[in-house]
Structure formats: structure tokens, C-alpha cells
Amino acid sequence: AMLEIRNVQKTFRTDAKPGLHAGIFHRPGARKAAQELQVLRGVDLTVEKGDVVAILGPSGSGKTTLLRCLNFLETADAGQLILDGESFDLAHANRADIARLRKKTAFVFQNYNLFRNKTALQNVTEGLIVARRMPREQADAVGMKMLAKVGLADRADSYPRQLSGGQQQRVAIARALASDPEIIYFDEPTSALDPELTGEVLSVMRQLAEEGMTMLVVTHEMGFARNVSSKTVFMENGVVVEQAPSRQFFADPKEERTREFLRKIA
Numbered sequence: 298a299m300l301e302i303r304n305v306q307k308t309f310r311t312d313a314k315p316g317l318h319a320g321i322f323h324r325p326g327a328r329k330a331a332q333e334l335q336v337l338r339g340v341d342l343t344v345e346k347g348d349v350v351a352i353l354g355p356s357g358s359g360k361t362t363l364l365r366c367l368n369f370l371e372t373a374d375a376g377q378l379i380l381d382g383e384s385f386d387l388a389h390a391n392r393a394d395i396a397r398l399r400k401k402t403a404f405v406f407q408n409y410n411l412f413r414n415k416t417a418l419q420n421v422t423e424g425l426i427v428a429r430r431m432p433r434e435q436a437d438a439v440g441m442k443m444l445a446k447v448g449l450a451d452r453a454d455s456y457p458r459q460l461s462g463g464q465q466q467r468v469a470i471a472r473a474l475a476s477d478p479e480i481i482y483f484d485e486p487t488s489a490l491d492p493e494l495t496g497e498v499l500s501v502m503r504q505l506a507e508e509g510m511t512m513l514v515v516t517h518e519m520g521f522a523r524n525v526s527s528k529t530v531f532m533e534n535g536v537v538v539e540q541a542p543s544r545q546f547f548a549d550p551k552e553e554r555t556r557e558f559l560r561k562i563a
């Protein structure tokens with residue numbers, strides 16, 4: 298397998314506000330009851346090269362948190378990731394590990410995360426120039442090629458505010474592609490978009506899928522899961538309930554919870 302994910306666990310802890318009498322009754326541990334929310338309860342996944350994996354599940358089931366843990370945007374409490382034979386401890390990463398992993402991965406956010414004060418081209422080339430120390434002319438050439446790939450060569454000099462949401466997300470995808478990643482993580486890439494703009498983003502993603510790009514996609518787009526992804530994963534309450542080749546997943550789900558979910562969204 299190209300990517301193996303083992304036993305990812307994550308609990309969010311929020312300290313409750315100390316009560317009115319906190320200073321008076323000094324019982325350490327008693328007055329500062331921490332709220333704990335176990336969001337990931339041991340997630341395992343295997344991704345082959347060229348797989349497009351759609352991750353489905355009800356809101357709050359831990360999908361986004363899983364994706365963020367996989368790229369060290371959150372620190373997991375436990376978990377191991379093996380990418381191309383290189384192993385990473387998701388609970389104990391140092392700067393070098395994070396840099397080493399992110400050299401091979403890219404992340405596309407729900408809200409694009411573009412620099413407002415940079416043009417489309419500058420957004421795409423920034424990482425190449427700053428993090429990878431690529432000469433500007435070379436970075437510009439890569440950037441233009443990637444903007445062309447997402448159908449935005451003619452908008453290279455536009456600023457994000459001059460672009461539609463769908464165009465901004467396509468710039469974000471061009472930026473992800475520019476770093477030549479082994480795998481791209483997409484976190485609900487179309488859920489901030491008006492319905493008429495989701496199509497252009499999904500069609501770029503479909504094109505990448507056809508070209509063999511490995512992708513892990515948290516999504517609510519059933520059409521994408523059913524028709525584009527090679528594998529579908531259903532998560533609920535921090536665990537993977539069912540995973541199967543997408544055709545099989547939709548035609549013949551094995552778990553009752555999966556069937557119920559599919560009935561509800563159908």
C-alpha cells in the first residue's frame with residue numbers, strides 16, 4: 298500500500314470554567330472538571346497508489362479531524378502513518394517530521410485558504426519559492442502550467458476577491474498540484490460553494506482522478522463518491538464503520554448503519 302494509517306486516536310479536551318467558589322474550596326482536580334470528547338477511536342485505513350477515497354459520514358463523526366491529524370494540522374493522541382514506506386508517529390512529531398511528511402502531501406481546505414494580497418499565480422508559486430527555494434522563473438512556469446490544468450491560465454494575475462468561490466478553490470487545487478504531492482487531502486472542498494459552482498471544482502477533481510492522482514476526500518457529494526471515487530469509507534462516532542470499493546459500497550452495503558445513512562441522504 299502507498300499509505301497506511303493505523304490506530305489514529307484523538308480526544309479534544311476543553312477545561313471547564315472554574316466555578317464561583319473555585320478559590321474557596323481548594324480541592325485540586327475536583328473543581329476544574331475537564332470536558333473530554335473522544336473524536337477518533339482508532340481509525341485504520343489503507344490507500345493504494347491511484348486510489349480516490351471518499352470519506353462519508355454524519356456531521357461530527359470525526360472526518361475532518363482525521364484528515365487534519367494525517368497532515369499534522371492536529372496532533373493525534375496515538376496513530377501511525379506510513380507513506381511510501383516512510384513511517385510517522387502522528388502523536389509525536391517534530392518539525393523535521395512535519396516538513397518531511399508535507400513534502401509528499403498537499404491539503405485543500407474547505408475555505409480555500411488563499412493569501413488575499415497575492416495573485417492567483419503568486420498563491421500557487423509561494424510555496425515553491427519560499428519552502429522549496431525554487432528560482433522565481435521556474436516557479437512561475439510550474440505555476441502557469443498548474444493554473445492551465447485547472448482552467449485558470451487567463452486569471453493568473455487576478456486576486457482572490459476578483460475570483461468566484463469555485464475559481465478560488467481551483468487556484469487552491471493548482472497550488473496543491475504545484476508541490477507535486479504523492480497524495481492530496483481534500484477537506485469538504487465544495488461545501489462552502491454555491492451549488493452552481495461545485496460542478497467546476499468536482500470536474501477538476503474528476504480529471505485528477507482519471508490522471509491517477511491519489512486523493513483522500515472528505516465530502517458530502519454522493520455523486521462524487523459513487524461515480525468518481527474508487528473506494529468509499531463510512532465513518533461514524535470516530536470509527537470506520539464500513540469501507541469498500543465504491544461500486545460495492547453503494548450497491549450492496551454490508552452494515553445496517555451504512556444502509557440507514559444511505560437511505561437518509563438518498
Ligand code: ADP
Nearest residue numbers: 309334336354355356357358359360361362363
Ligand atoms: P466531521 O468532519 O465528521 O463533521 P469533525 O472532525 O469536524 O467531524 O468534528 C468531530 C467532533 O469534534 C465534533 O463534535 C466537533 O465539534 C469536535 N471538534 C472538532 N475540532 C475541535 C476542536 N478544535 N476543539 C474541540 N472540539 C472539536
